[in-house]
Structure formats: C-alpha cells, structure tokens
Amino acid sequence: xxxxxxxxxxxxxxxxxxxxxxxxxxxxxxxxxxxxxxxxxxxxxxxxxxxxxxxxxxxxxxxxxxxxxxxxxxxxxxxxxxxxxxxxxxxxxxxxxxxxxxxxxxxxxxxxxxxxxxxxxxxxxxxxxxxxxxxxxxxxxxxxxxxxxxxxxxxxxxxxxxxxxxxxxxxxxxxxxxxxxxxxxxxxxxxxxxxxxxxxxxxxxxxxxxxxxxxxxxxxxxxxxxxxxxxxxxxxx
Amino acid sequence: xxxxxxxxxxxxxxxxxxxxxxxxxxxxxxxxxxxxxxxxxxxxxxxxxxxxxxxxxxxxxxxxxxxxxxxxxxxxxxxxxxxxxxxxxxxxxxxxxxxxxxxxxxxxxxxxxxxxxxxxxxxxxxxxxxxxxxxxxxxxxxxxxxxxxxxxxxxxxxxxxxxxxxxxxxxxxxxxxxxxxxxxxxxxxxxxxxxxxxxxxxxxxxxxxxxxxxxxxxxxxxxxxxxxxxxxxxxxxxxxxxxxxxx
Numbered sequence: 001x002x003x004x005x006x007x008x009x010x011x012x013x014x015x016x017x018x019x020x021x022x023x024x025x026x027x028x029x030x031x032x033x034x035x036x037x038x039x040x041x042x043x044x045x046x047x048x049x050x051x052x053x054x055x056x057x058x059x060x061x062x063x064x065x066x067x068x069x070x071x072x073x074x075x076x077x078x079x080x081x082x083x084x085x086x087x088x089x090x091x092x093x094x095x096x097x098x099x100x101x102x103x104x105x106x107x108x109x110x111x112x113x114x115x116x117x118x119x120x121x122x123x124x125x126x127x128x129x130x131x132x133x134x135x136x137x138x139x140x141x142x143x144x145x146x147x148x149x150x151x152x153x154x155x156x157x158x159x160x161x162x163x164x165x166x167x168x169x170x171x172x173x174x175x176x177x178x179x180x181x182x183x184x185x186x187x188x189x190x191x192x193x194x195x196x197x198x199x200x201x202x203x204x205x206x207x208x209x210x211x212x213x214x215x216x217x218x219x220x221x222x223x224x225x226x227x228x229x230x231x232x233x234x235x236x237x
Numbered sequence: 238x239x240x241x242x243x244x245x246x247x248x249x250x251x252x253x254x255x256x257x258x259x260x261x262x263x264x265x266x267x268x269x270x271x272x273x274x275x276x277x278x279x280x281x282x283x284x285x286x287x288x289x290x291x292x293x294x295x296x297x298x299x300x301x302x303x304x305x306x307x308x309x310x311x312x313x314x315x316x317x318x319x320x321x322x323x324x325x326x327x328x329x330x331x332x333x334x335x336x337x338x339x340x341x342x343x344x345x346x347x348x349x350x351x352x353x354x355x356x357x358x359x360x361x362x363x364x365x366x367x368x369x370x371x372x373x374x375x376x377x378x379x380x381x382x383x384x385x386x387x388x389x390x391x392x393x394x395x396x397x398x399x400x401x402x403x404x405x406x407x408x409x410x411x412x413x414x415x416x417x418x419x420x421x422x423x424x425x426x427x428x429x430x431x432x433x434x435x436x437x438x439x440x441x442x443x444x445x446x447x448x449x450x451x452x453x454x455x456x457x458x459x460x461x462x463x464x465x466x467x468x469x470x471x472x473x474x475x476x477x478x479x480x481x482x483x484x
Contacts (some may be wrong), residue, residue, distance in 0.1 A: 065415035073466045160474035167415040168309035218316045226409035235479020
C-alpha cells in the first residue's frame with residue numbers, strides 16, 4: 001500500500017504546538033489505498049518529546065537541515081511531506097498533494113500554499129505544473145523563493161539524490177527546492193492547505209536570522225549555475 | 238593565471254595548527270603558471286583567526302560569527318572560492334610540498350577527471366609519521382566504481398579530507414551535505430557516482446591524529462550508523478533516478 005511520510009523536525013520547547021501538528025496529521029483523509037506515517041526528529045541536547053509519531057532524537061544540537069535529514073533517513077514512504085513543528089495541515093492537504101502526483105505523473109514535487117492567521121501567503125508563480133528550472137530561474141532573478149518551501153511534498157528518492165536539506169545557513173529548504181526543480185517538473189497548488197503560524201519563538205524571528213542571507217542566496221545561485229553548466233539531469237532509466 | 242583554492246574550515250582554538258597548515262601551503266612547489274589562494278572560513282561566535290591567516294599573502298579569512306558546523310562552514314568558504322579547482326585542507330592537517338603539483342598533474346594527465354584523491358600519512362602527536370594504506374588502488378577511477386565499497390562500508394575507501402575537486406562540480410552537487418558525521422562522504426558518494434576521478438600513488442599530505450580531534454571524541458561515535466545510512470540512501474537514489482552530467 002502506498003505510503004506518504006510526514007516529516008517534522010522539532011526542538012524541545014515545542015510540545016504544545018507539536019501536538020496540534022500531530023492532530024492535524026491524524027485528521028487527514030487520504031485517497032483510497034494510501035497510508036500516512038509521521039516521522040518526528042527532535043533536535044537538541046536534552047530531548048523531551050518522545051511519544052510523538054515515529055520519534056527519534058539527535059541528542060545534540062545539529063540544526064534544522066541535519067535534523068530533517070536524519071528524519072529523512074527513517075522515512076519509508078515514496079512521498080515525503082514536510083510539516084514544520086509549529087504549522088498545521090488543513091483538511092485535505094495530503095489528499096490534494098497525492099492527487100496532484102496522480103494527475104501529473106511526470107512531476108517530482110508539489111508545493112502547497114499556506115494560510116496565515118489573517119491572510120493567504122503569497123505565491124509568486126501561477127498554480128499548475130512548472131517545468132524543470134522554473135523555481136531556480138525565479139530564485140536567481142529575484143533572490144527570493146516564489147513559494148513557501150515548508151509546504152513541500154516530494155518524491156523521497158529525489159530529495160535523497162540531491163543530498164536532502166542543504167548545509168546552507170539560512171536557505172536550506174529553498175536550496176533543496178531549487179535543486180529538485182532543476183531535475184524534474186513539479187506542481188504549485190494555489191489553494192491554501194496548511195496553516196503557517198507566526199509567533200515570537202520562530203527561528204526566523206531570532207536576532208541573528210537577518211545575517212548571512214546574501215551568502216545563503218549566493219550559495220544557491222552558484223549551485224544552479226554549476227548544475228546548468230554541467231548539464232546535471234536525470235537519466236532515462 | 239589559473240588558480241587553485243585551498244579551502245579550510247577552522248574554529249578558534251586551532252590558531253597554532255592553522256599556522257602550520259598555512260606554512261605548508263606557503264611551501265608548495267607550484268607548477269609554472271599556477272597560483273594558489275587559501276580560503277579560510279572560521280566557525281563560531283568569537284572569531285580570532287584572522288591574524289593567523291592574513292600573515293600569508295595568499296590567505297583570505299572570513300568569519301560568520303556563529304556556530305554553524307563543519308558542512309555549512311565549508312560551504313560558506315566554497316562561495317568565496319575563486320579557483321576552478323578546490324583542494325580541501327583541514328585546519329589540523331598539513332600538505333607536503335608537492336601536494337598541489339601532484340594533484341594538478343593528475344588533472345592535466347587525465348583531463349576527464351573531476352576529482353583527485355591523495356594519500357596521507359598519519360601524523361602522530363610527537364610529530365612522527367605513520368604510513369596509512371588506502372583500501373583502493375592508485376590510478377584512474379571510472380564513475381560509480383568506488384561506490385561498491387562505499388555501499389558496503391558506509392564510507393568511501395579514500396580520505397575525503399585530501400580531495401582536490403572541480404569547484405563547479407562540488408557546487409552542482411550542493412557542496413558538503415547536512416549530514417551529522419559524514420558530510421564529506423555524502424558529497425563524495427555523489428561526486429564518485431557521476432564523474433571519473435584519480436587516486437594518486439604519492440603521499441602528499443599529513444593527517445594529524447591528536448586527542449582533541451573531532452573524530453576522536455566519544456560523542457562523534459553516536460549517529461555514525463545514521464550518517465552512513467544517509468550516504469547509502471543518496472547513492473541508491475542517484476542510481477534510481479539515473480542522475481548524470483552532460484559534460
């Protein structure tokens with residue numbers, strides 16, 4: 001039976017919101033024949049969230065990219081859906097992604113649009129299938145992601161092939177999405193299907209978050225330029 | 238003038254060893270026409286290594302002012318690399334005088350290769366050297382050839398800390414991976430799968446063994462199995478998707 005893995009990286013002070021995230025996974029209705037697992041990986045020296053989903057702890061502070069990659073190593077599904085610990089899936093979120101893969105067999109990734117407390121999050125490219133390279137070209141031109149990368153569902157093998165979330169200080173997920181979209185087309189879903197929470201404890205609101213953005217985007221830019229110059233591509237097998 | 242960049246991630250506390258690494262670059266006998274730069278990226282909240290690096294005319298130091306770990310630190314260094322080739326040098330290791338010229342000769346003799354792996358002797362705490370024999374023969378290596386070993390053992394049969402690589406190829410593969418213990422193996426498994434390489438017969442660098450070395454710490458032994466799983470899964474996925482380069 002096909003399996004979709006929801007992947008959540010978390011740190012110890014997030015127990016309450018993590019429970020809400022888990023409830024939102026439990027409430028998902030899936031297309032006939034599909035199953036879901038929830039793979040939770042806790043970052044930090046003093047783990048305390050055991051009991052949520054298929055849980056493991058790093059036992060050390062390793063950062064979000066390594067933590068997500070350790071979760072990815074335990075994923076059993078052919079599809080993997082990211083769910084940040086402070087976000088929530090809306091009803092139908094997983095079914096929408098699975099249906100997009102069924103309707104467009106050529107795609108390797110789907111990105112779902114979030115709803116915020118009082119607004120719908122921007123999505124700067126139109127809904128629909130986007131060819132190889134579309135995300136990367138947008139990031140290169142505008143130095144920002146045209147989508148919210150925390151709404152990613154992707155083929156697990158494709159994420160693993162490019163090395164998973166990147167050792168990039170501020171854009172580990174944008175670099176991943178840019179890298180997989182260089183290899184294969186994907187689908188942008190314009191209907192909000194998850195809730196993005198703004199709160200004071202967010203990583204993106206920490207004082208140091210504003211640093212290293214230029215370097216992080218330069219890293220992506222150099223990766224895309226190099227991949228294109230070398231003709232990095234998927235084979236026909 | 239063609240340029241080779243030596244890339245070093247460092248953290249405060251390594252000042253003495255870093256100076257020795259720098260001296261070992263200064264002592265390189267370069268082939269005519271080649272220049273070398275030393276791109277050092279300092280990890281950690283209280284950077285202190287600028288003066289060590291900048292005493293060398295070829296040294297370029299930068300610090301990011303927070304603790305990000307070795308993979309991200311190397312990737313930040315990689316964004317600053319100007320050379321078409323990049324030679325890794327860990328902050329506690331040393332090059333022998335022909336390290337760069339041996340690597341450059343391999344790239345010249347085998348124009349198809351994207352990487353050159355070099356042999357190292359272990360450097361013991363009393364500064365004596367001990368031979369270390371790689372579990373792979375020297376010579377040209379076809380794409381994918383080395384990864385049978387990597388698949389079986391979970392790590393490659395060469396020292397990733399002595400690699401010289403085409404800068405562009407490293408960037409295309411995402412640089413060092415966000416992998417807790419095998420950030421370099423996770424890069425190299427992709428490099429060795431997609432491109433040919435070369436293993437030098439010559440010993441060209443010294444790999445320092447000492448008590449404060451990261452890989453000797455007890456905590457480093459945790460997450461080893463998971464890190465190797467990530468390397469194997471990347472390899473399986475590369476093969477599954479048939480990832481390839483045109484050039």
